[in-house]
Amino acid sequence: MDIGILGTLGLYALSTVAYVAFLFTQKKKLHHYGVWLLSAGCLIHTLWIGYRTVASGHLPVNTLRDTLSFAGWALTGVFLLFHYRYRLKVMGIFAAPLATAVVAVVATLPATTMAAKPVLKSLWLVSHVTFIFIGEAGMALACGLGVLYLTQERAIKSKKPGFFFRRLPSLDQLDSAGYGCILGGFLMMTLGLIMGLVYAKSVWGRFWSWDPKEVWSGITWLLYAVMIHMRLSVGWRGRRTAVMAIIGFATVLFTFLGVNLFLSGHHGEFTGR
């Protein structure tokens, strides 16, 4: 039944193993395995989501299980794109385990099927969800890069270069890759939010209704907007950006999961509350 998600999980986990082994041994071959395993996992994941879409007649984002799976898929996809853009080998050590963890949670959640609602078939909704998740995946990578930046900076500042100093790329690379992820993620997130507003208008007749998820999305969006603004205007970079990227992603996570779990609102209609 869920052979798709288990296959995906298996490949992601193997990819994680390859990346961890790469971190320790620094053998290029292991890194290649990591990329290929993750790509294969992503392919199966894509097929699985495609299959669920065809079977249910809409994009499967109406249960927490499906939504998480979709988020995991976006993360892997964005990471693979990132990989071809920046070629920061060490980044897989962050992305692969995260994707594995997300899919592992998916695999343990019960597969509840919800009656397909006509509201789910809107193209606006599909774009809203897709863009938001791609944006969030970008922010996840930026957070990972932030953590790596802080690690590397610590190694250099403490004047005790060691394990990570050798294995991590330069601060400049980590910083600019992180900023690239935030810019890309912010763009996608903005588009996704606009789609959401349009969709809200078409369903509830209002663009904005102070739903908690909307409020938190707004906060998240503002946070990243401020970060980008500060970088452009006074040159915020390095440590500060790295910390902000981590805080930003924590906010993203809360908006995505926390709001569903602790607060209620009309997004609950979609995510099975």
Place this chain on the structure above:
Amino acid sequence: MINKHDILLIGLNHKTAPVEIRECIGFSGDESDQALLDLHALEAVHEVLLVSTCNRVEALVTTSSKDDAVRQIVTLLAEMNGIPADDFEDKLYRHVNDEAVRHIFRVASSLDSMVVGEPQILGQIKEAYRKAATKKTSGVILNRLLHKTFLVAKRVRTETGIGDHAVSISYAAIELARKIFGDLEGRKVMLVGAGEMAELAVEHLIRNHADQILVANRTFERGVELARRFNGRAIRFEEIATGLESVDIVISSTGASDYVIRREQVRGVMRRRRNRPLFFIDIAVPRDIDPEINRLNNIYAYDIDDLKGVIEENIEDRQRAAVKGERLVDEAVIRFHQWYENLDVVPTIVGLRRKFEGVTRAEVARTFSGGSLPEVAPEALDKMVNALVNKILHDPTTILKREEGHGNKAQLLAAIRKLFKLDDNDTI
């Protein structure tokens, strides 16, 4: 039976001989060509390779009488360099067979170098081998040995990471700069003061494509002079603060008794730099750069002791890597030993016999396995196989056992072993 040749290595290096001796014995370019030919012409020497660098002079030879070879080589070295043999004879080491093999493996893998893990030595041995090969002073044994040497050296380098990290102050500074800025291309450098180590660091940076060099010196004329050398620009000492706005790396080495660059100064500059990172390398004692600067965001300040600390860690790593390297060398010595032992008449004939017998028996068994042919007594088949193999091997055996110059024989044996694939361990 032929008297098998020995592999002999004779030489001296930085550990056994002081520089005065090494510079006397060493050969440069054309000299070493002539020395190689002279060595090859020695009666007791069959194949020869000559390695001559500033840290070592070594002759690797094959010989049928090692005592004669040693004596002749020492005499030749003394003659060629015009110094009495007594002056350096006690500095020479002599290694025979496995020990000679181990020595050349260790040297090429940079395990025997003054700075363990330094990469030049492998290139120097390759060059020496190229010479020996073009002048045809190397033969089947040294060819194989050197081929294996290069494989071992490569393996040691890639598997132990022995040469991965900087072990000199100026290289350590470059390595750090790379971890901060990534590519050093187009980065601007400011040299404050002057000094051998600081200038060396600047040169490394230029080699890494650092772009513009600013030179600040208390004596402006001296600054201009240095700037000309680095193709840079001299600024006055008072202009350092403004200079900080545009440069990325500052190397400081002045004789000042107090800090030349202070925390407050830099803090103000960072705003105008829009927080682009700044890397201070302070080589001066007493220090030129307020160490508190390291606490500011996007600024990294290393003094000479910090750099030494970094190197020490790397040196320890190299020592660990060297232990692993020694193990790889040991393995390779054992493999070479097997090959060399087998490069003799008896093992080769035994090998051929085993191979032919195996093939014949397998084919006989296959032919009779179908059951379509009438049964034949197994003894008769055995006899046939033996006779067949004996007849085929008769001529090769006679020729191999004939007394003849060892060189041709070794070549012949090596060819046979290769053609019939008698050595299966053709890795390292």
